[in-house]
Amino acid sequence: MVPTPKPYHPLEINQNPGVSELERLDRSIFPPGWGLEMYTSLLKGERTHGWILETVEGNGVGFLCFQRIDDEAEVLRIGVLPEHQGKGLGKRLLEGLLAEMGTHGDGKVFLEVRESNETARKLYLSCGFEEAGRREKYYSNPPEAAVNYVWSANISATEQPKTDHSNSPAGRE
Numbered sequence: 001m002v003p004t005p006k007p008y009h010p011l012e013i014n015q016n017p018g019v020s021e022l023e024r025l026d027r028s029i030f031p032p033g034w035g036l037e038m039y040t041s042l043l044k045g046e047r048t049h050g051w052i053l054e055t056v057e058g059n060g061v062g063f064l065c066f067q068r069i070d071d072e073a074e075v076l077r078i079g080v081l082p083e084h085q086g087k088g089l090g091k092r093l094l095e096g097l098l099a100e101m102g103t104h105g106d107g108k109v110f111l112e113v114r115e116s117n118e119t120a121r122k123l124y125l126s127c128g129f130e131e132a133g134r135r136e137k138y139y140s141n142p143p144e145a146a147v148n149y150v151w152s153a154n155i156s157a158t159e160q161p162k163t164d165h166s167n168s169p170a171g172r173e
């Protein structure tokens with residue numbers, strides 16, 4: 001007999017989590033992570049936001065970090081804890097952002113990803129992002145090209161983001 005999959009516990013997106021909880025998830029998914037100092041600095045500004053997908057008990061299972069200026073957003077990081085990957089949670093986080101940006105007629109979301117990150121690239125395509133260019137040697141450790149994606153409420157994939165990179169980590173992913 002095929003076992004019935006266990007129902008997933010209800011999960012909610014916390015749009016105002018603590019910095020240390022964000023940093024802890026970041027470190028678990030992207031070791032060694034950006035660190036508390038970087039997160040504190042990023043989230044001090046009004047443009048950078050961190051969301052955590054968490055259980056009703058308040059345990060974080062994934063997070064999204066993005067910058068937003070008016071009707072444009074740029075994803076800086078998206079991650080789901082390894083034991084929870086492949087269950088639709090990354091998609092849920094990203095679709096939460098797209099739903100917000102979709103309320104603007106001209107809403108756009110930009111991101112870039114390592115060329116070899118096929119799982120993430122599939123996620124972006126499945127959420128309606130389109131490829132919008134490639135940057136050679138954008139990442140280091142190891143060096144690798146970045147592929148740029150854009151999602152548009154109007155499906156236009158030609159523009160560059162106007163988000164503020166002055167306090168963003170280089171080679172973010």
Ligand SMILES: CC(C)(COP(=O)(O)OP(=O)(O)OC[C@H]1O[C@@H](n2cnc3c(N)ncnc32)[C@H](O)[C@@H]1OP(=O)(O)O)[C@@H](O)C(=O)NCCC(=O)NCCS
Nearest residue numbers: 077078079080085086087088089090091120122123126173
């Ligand atoms: C990339 C990541 C955020 C995706 O989150 P996830 O919860 O595992 O993905 P989901 O279950 O929501 O799947 C969304 C889509 O991704 C694709 N996908 C997910 N897991 C996959 C796998 N193991 N292999 C191939 N494709 C996969 C599927 O196309 C899926 O869409 P579909 O269900 O409509 O077919 C997650 O795997 C992760 O945290 N990876 C490590 C960190 C990272 O690389 N982040 C991205 C760069 S910042």
